[in-house]
Amino acid sequence: MTDTLPPLLLGLFRELKADGVPVGTRDYLDGVEALRLGFGQGDRAALRDLASALWGRSDEERRLIGRWFDVLPPPDGALIATIDDELDARDATTDQAIASPAAATTRPAAPTPASGGPMPGAAPGATVDTSAAQAARARVSFAATREGSGLPIPRLASAPQIGEDYVLNPQPLISPRDMAVLWRRYRRSTRHGPRTEMDLAATLRERCRRGLLCRPVCRPRRSNSARLLILADASPSMDPWRPFLATLAASLPLGRLARAELRYFNNQPRRQLYATPNLDEPEDRDEVLRRHAGAALLVVSDAGSARGALNRRRALQTADFLADARRFFPSAVWLNPMPARRWAGTTAGLIAHGPVPMLPIDAPNLLRAIDILRGTK
Known part of the structure; x- marks a missing residue:
């Protein structure tokens, strides 16, 4: 078999x-x-x-x-x-x-392919056709890059001719279900709405004060009033983490937050933010920030660490944006998909020393990020 x-x-x-x-x-x-x-x-x-x-x-x-x-x-x-x-x-x-081992021992050794002779098992006098081996090599080309477009992603110029089958299953950083559980940890319970829940302490006080109670004292139920704005980097250098961004988008409706919105930018949040990862449907950045004033801010970007480059101008512009954002958002966290050891000497290293904490994306740091958004340092 x-x-x-x-x-x-x-x-x-x-x-x-x-x-x-x-x-x-x-x-x-x-x-x-x-x-x-x-x-x-x-x-x-x-x-x-x-x-x-x-x-x-x-x-x-x-x-x-x-x-x-x-x-x-x-x-x-x-x-x-x-x-x-x-x-x-x-x-x-x-x-x-197998039954005649003597014939195998007296057979002359076949020359290696490097010597130009036949391959083992080939007929005498036959030459090796190296075209199949050369065809199995995949040519890799890099997409053209432009200023501010990020790291070009290698792409196959042609499909390699490989005689084997591979079934590849993507392994996300975190599943949508686990991400939804993390969002439910982000809670700010407040009471608002119709008075439908009995307030036992107030009811007893009213009974003791009046001596007669016509009806119980009620109060609004507790509900989650936590609001969240996510700004995600959709530049080419973030292509390997597109599945994680899709997980963020899919898990937000399951988090039971009072309000949550995901917006995208290219390399750094400039004057416009976008509604899709393809950078469509632009909207003024300041208008988005004012609309979510008082919420928590979560930024997802490699901040230049994927390319290993240091751009001081980008770091200063990002620091100015974060300073402006802190006027609207009481708590903010920056998630970087690159490991922390890759931040040193890059733009991410400069941004990480700013007013917004930068954390790598793994299970312990995601929990820490939620706690920071809740106001628990």
Whole structure:
């Protein structure tokens, strides 16, 4: 048994991934291991049952697997017989080579590819075709950069010809659920709204004062009045952390905050902020700050540390912005996705010594950031 899935199951695995079924590397390896142990052998029905047991976690996913086996017709019997004959002939050749070790010992050593001779196993007199090996190399090009656009991201000029399949699952810095739990830690309980909750202490005082109580004393219920403005850097140097920014956007409605808004900027907050990470729908920066006056401010940016560059002008302009923002926001935190050891000697190192604390993005520092936003230093 090989260490890869047969074509039928490999095609099904790719189809499930394309349909959004959450199968990953572990599911692929489970299929290989199950086949190695003898499961799913015999006919298509056995393969179908195996795939349904391994990868079908709901009725809809099992229906997808069933349709895959129903749509694909079984292979022709003559084709199967031809493949079996070829495999039997190859096995016979292998057994003959094993049974005659003397021939193997007297065989001359094949020259290495560097010497220009044939590869091991090639026919005598044959030359090595190095075009396939050269085609497997991927050419990497860098997108053009312009002033203030950030670090250009390397991109493949052409898809490499690789004969192996890889299933890559993204690993976010923090899941939307965990991020929502962190937002719920950010609370400022206040009472406002209709008086629907009984105030026991006030009711007893009224009873003792009057001697007669017509109705209980009520008060508004407590609710979370915490407000938050997030300013996220959407420059090219922040491309590796776009999934984290998407997690921020997805988790905000789950945080049960009184009001929360996410705005984007390019490298540093200048005169305009944007509603999307593609820097669309601009709005005046000062207008956004005034609208969220009294809320907490969270800034997410590498602050130049991803490029390892030091731009003193950018640091001074950012410090001026933070000084202006402190007039509107009683608490503010800067989250930097780069580790703290990479800040020294960069623009981030200068900004980190300013009035707003800068923290790296990990679980302990995210908790600390929430505490700072709550006013707990």
